[in-house]
């Protein structure tokens with residue numbers, strides 16, 4: 343029997359359309375109050391499709407007793423009640439690996455932009471300020487010390503790119519990676535003191551909530567640059583804004599925010615920050631691969647009752 347799919351929140355037009363064309367789908371965002379809708383109709387769904395950003399909470403799970411699989415578009419699953427799903431015997435899939443390149447590319451792009459002040463220079467030229475004087479000097483990138491918080495698949499791709507810039511790399515993880523050629527730093531403060539640039543590529547969720555606190559930002563210091571392509575929740579955003587405004591931190595390149603799409607007002611006026619609207623995986627090529635992987639997971643579940651890339 344054709345499974346009934348609940349699509350939690352809109353993705354790309356192409357994805358939404360393809361899912362609706364290929365499966366029997368209800369688009370939850372068109373049904374008014376989500377919980378009220380699920381109270382009445384939740385029992386009919388077998389599979390949920392969602393994304394790393396549009397969560398699937400325990401509240402919703404309770405209302406959908408027949409669901410057996412959640413297929414998520416994205417590598418992060420902090421927005422999905424994975425533990426609750428496991429307790430209920432629900433399998434969860436995600437889209438690892440296919441987006442590593444693009445997220446790592448964006449981390450390097452934000453890093454170079456912040457250090458060399460490319461976006462600020464662009465604003466300077468567009469404002470017609472060049473004839474009136476020189477653009478202030480920026481900071482060199484090549485050869486600088488790179489600290490990585492979360493040396494997983496994406497972190498390793500950032501490290502590989504950094505080697506092309508002759509950067510010494512050290513990292514902080516919960517546990518040392520025995521196979522890694524990079525120096526392990528169990529003390530995050532020590533890593534921040536050592537690093538010129540600190541790049542965040544760790545998962546979100548309770549274990550990393552506000553890992554980047556005021557003391558870590560102070561350790562990175564007035565010449566240091568923070569790059570976040572992980573999750574907004576990893577950084578104490580109020581402390582970050584204060585450090586930037588008070589000049590205790592050199593700069594920041596941010597693709598993610600604590601309450602995105604809301605960005606703290608104070609950041610908008612700062613010339614030493616580069617702000618992006620969560621575009622880490624947002625290229626045509628990568629989004630296509632993520633889409634294919636969601637559909638492949640869905641198909642595998644329908645045909646064999648097993649997902650291709652289950653959350654471990």
Ligand code: 8YV
Pocket residue numbers: 393394395396415416417418419441620622623
């Ligand atoms: C989103 C992401 O999935 O993969 C992740 O964890 O945060 C992103 O790639 C994507 O923006 C779709 O919501």
